[in-house]
Amino acid sequence: xxxxxxISLVLLALAxxxxxxxxxxxxxxxxxxxxxxxxxxxxxxxxxxxxxxAAGERSAxxxxxxxxxxxxxxxxxxxxxxxxxxGPTAGAAHWQLDGVASAFGxxxxxxxxxxxxxxxxxxxxxxxxxxxxxxIGANARGAAHNPLYRAQGDAWWSIDxxxxxxxxxxxxxxxxxxxxxxxxxxxxxISYLDLGVNWRHDAGGLSMGVGGGIRGQSExxxxxxxxxxxxxxxxxIKPQLAVTLGAGSTLxxxxxxxxxxxxxxxxxxIAAQRHTTIFSRTPTIAGPRIMVERAGExxxxxxxxxxxxxxxxxxxxxxxxxxxxxxxxxxxxVERVIPPGPHRVAIRVDGGAWIVPTNLPRIDxxxxxxxxxxxxx
Amino acid sequence: xxxxxxxxxxxxxxxxxxxxxxxxxxLATLDRDVAMRLTRIVDSAGSxxxxxxxxxxxxxxxxxxxxxxxxxxxxxxxxxxxxxEARIALAPKPTQSDIAAGENALGVDGVTxxxxxxxxxxxxxxxxxVPLGLLAQLVASKVPLARATKxxxxxxxxxxxxxxxxxxxxxxxxxxxHGAQAMASLDVRLRGLTxxxxxxxxxxxAATDPGLASGSGPKKP
Numbered sequence: 274x275x276x277x278x279x280i281s282l283v284l285l286a287l288a289x290x291x292x293x294x295x296x297x298x299x300x301x302x303x304x305x306x307x308x309x310x311x312x313x314x315x316x317x318x319x320x321x322x323x324x325x326x327a328a329g330e331r332s333a334x335x336x337x338x339x340x341x342x343x344x345x346x347x348x349x350x351x352x353x354x355x356x357x358x359x360g361p362t363a364g365a366a367h368w369q370l371d372g373v374a375s376a377f378g379x380x381x382x383x384x385x386x387x388x389x390x391x392x393x394x395x396x397x398x399x400x401x402x403x404x405x406x407x408x409i410g411a412n413a414r415g416a417a418h419n420p421l422y423r424a425q426g427d428a429w430w431s432i433d434x435x436x437x438x439x440x441x442x443x444x445x446x447x448x449x450x451x452x453x454x455x456x457x458x459x460x461x462x463i464s465y466l467d468l469g470v471n472w473r474h475d476a477g478g479l480s481m482g483v484g485g486g487i488r489g490q491s492e493x494x495x496x497x498x499x500x501x502x503x504x505x506x507x508x509x510i511k512p513q514l515a516v517t518l519g520a521g522s523t524l525x526x527x528x529x530x531x532x533x534x535x536x537x538x539x540x541x542x543i544a545a546q547r548h549t550t551i552f553s554r555t556p557t558i559a560g561p562r563i564m565v566e567r568a569g570e571x572x573x574x575x576x577x578x579x580x581x582x583x584x585x586x587x588x589x590x591x592x593x594x595x596x597x598x599x600x601x602x603x604x605x606x607v608e609r610v611i612p613p614g615p616h617r618v619a620i621r622v623d624g625g626a627w628i629v630p631t632n633l634p635r636i637d638x639x640x641x642x643x644x645x646x647x648x649x650x
Numbered sequence: 651x652x653x654x655x656x657x658x659x660x661x662x663x664x665x666x667x668x669x670x671x672x673x674x675x676x677l678a679t680l681d682r683d684v685a686m687r688l689t690r691i692v693d694s695a696g697s698x699x700x701x702x703x704x705x706x707x708x709x710x711x712x713x714x715x716x717x718x719x720x721x722x723x724x725x726x727x728x729x730x731x732x733x734x735e736a737r738i739a740l741a742p743k744p745t746q747s748d749i750a751a752g753e754n755a756l757g758v759d760g761v762t763x764x765x766x767x768x769x770x771x772x773x774x775x776x777x778x779x780v781p782l783g784l785l786a787q788l789v790a791s792k793v794p795l796a797r798a799t800k801x802x803x804x805x806x807x808x809x810x811x812x813x814x815x816x817x818x819x820x821x822x823x824x825x826x827x828h829g830a831q832a833m834a835s836l837d838v839r840l841r842g843l844t845x846x847x848x849x850x851x852x853x854x855x856a857a858t859d860p861g862l863a864s865g866s867g868p869k870k871p
């Protein structure tokens with residue numbers, strides 16, 4: 274246990290140090306949850322949580338804490354720290370080291386702590402890829418220490434704002450749940466296979482996820498199958514304030530000592546950083562706006578402008594020759610062959626002056642004066 | 651009038667062997683000396699393997715806006731210099747599109763060859779035209795070059811797709827038009843993108859704790 278904890282702490286420290294110059298976020302949650310969990314009475318519990326995330330080029334670090342105050346002045350709390358370091362690219366393959374440490378406690382129950390380290394081989398990118406690996410660790414409840422062995426595989430697939438993750442993990446350890454929750458005595462060896470699927474959507478101030486899975490577990494000579502599922506949603510109503518909803522059921526976590534639970538929760542989330550809100554509307558700019566997208570081998574340029582009877586465009590991709598756009602529903606459109614990359618552009622509405630579309634950054638061209646910079650895919 | 655026609659005919663013969671891009675040179679409205687100088691600039695660039703379309707576009711632009719001939723020549727020479735600089739920065743095997751994109755990015759005040767080199771070294775084997783477009787948009791939106799370069803290279807390393815890079819640049823540009831500070835907008839917009847691009851957790855993603863494994867904080871209880 275001591276060795277596993279030491280190794281995982283080293284990994285966590287490395288992962289936490291690396292993303293210092295990268296993206297990070299800090300959030301705090303406060304809310305209520307209808308909670309049914311072994312060891313505490315079913316009730317509406319007040320919940321308090323905090324999460325710190327940091328992600329660098331090749332490392333990620335997360336620590337989260339959650340506490341619930343249930344009926345009968347019973348408390349349950351858990352903390353988790355996860356750090357990952359990804360090795361340099363070697364073709365499409367990477368190595369990855371993960372370290373995890375956790376703690377779980379309930380009123381009148383001996384605290385369970387755990388530490389794990391794992392090594393994985395990854396293929397693909399962060400958008401699409403997979404990983405296979407194995408890890409070791411241990412947990413401790415009171416004086417009892419239990420070893421942990423795990424083999425796992427993950428696959429992930431992202432399209433725009435959607436992400437699908439499939440996990441498989443085979444775990445061998447000793448159960449902490451066969452006896453009463455207040456007993457520090459570990460019971461028999463167990464092995465279980467988890468298969469899980471998570472879908473996540475993050476866009477426009479709305480983050481939502483759905484997950485579920487099954488577990489096949491062997492205990493002595495018996496084999497059991499269990500299922501779990503959870504949904505969650507966070508809607509940012511202000512740049513630093515979100516409403517979160519969550520519901521689901523989870524299985525016994527034999528490694529971290531967290532008993533199975535059923536919950537439905539609502540909370541407010543306060544963030545240290547600003548977020549896009551669900552009320553954000555990018556296309557509310559006054560004046561003509563321009564968009565460009567792929568249309569097979571061509572690129573489709575669309576200009577939206579109110580009340581125009583004629584719209585023209587010119588840019589380096591037209592050799593600065595005016596090109597009239599066709600009127601279509603909702604805007605004005607033309608399709609052309611345009612090389613990808615940044616281009617300079619200006620538009621003219623109803624034969625007026627050449628202007629920069631209002632949604633583009635403008636620069637001063639040496640010959641044309643103000644022009645817009647647009648990136649063509 | 652006859653003299654002008656003869657000159658145009660001569661110019662046509664003289665330039666009959668040049669490339670397609672040069673054929674579209676709008677030289678008819680320029681005097682002969684300037685036309686020949688511009689033709690030589692385009693011809694020389696083409697013979698050195700540089701894309702000639704950006705030079706032709708610049709000349710056309712000068713003609714369209716009735717710029718003084720000498721300014722058109724200087725502008726064309728500047729494009730050639732930027733094309734050369736982009737080709738060196740994006741070595742060893744830049745595509746014509748990459749070179750043209752690099753030239754356009756270098757034309758934005760503040761963008762440097764070093765920034766292009768950083769992007770190329772991050773993505774040595776893939777086209778970088780779209781990342782260069784994002785760089786140009788961010789810098790044109792008043793994001794400091796060092797920060798813009800870091801963001802673009804970070805996103806490439808994380809495997810961001812071209813549509814994701816485009817969306818980031820467009821969103822930041824639109825926010826700035828709304829009156830937002832470029833850096834503040836960037837932080838907000840980047841947060842959404844990095845949520846999608848966050849590294850997949852290893853042990854934590856195993857189903858031993860489904861409640862804590864998903865994307866945005868504690869879910870259990």
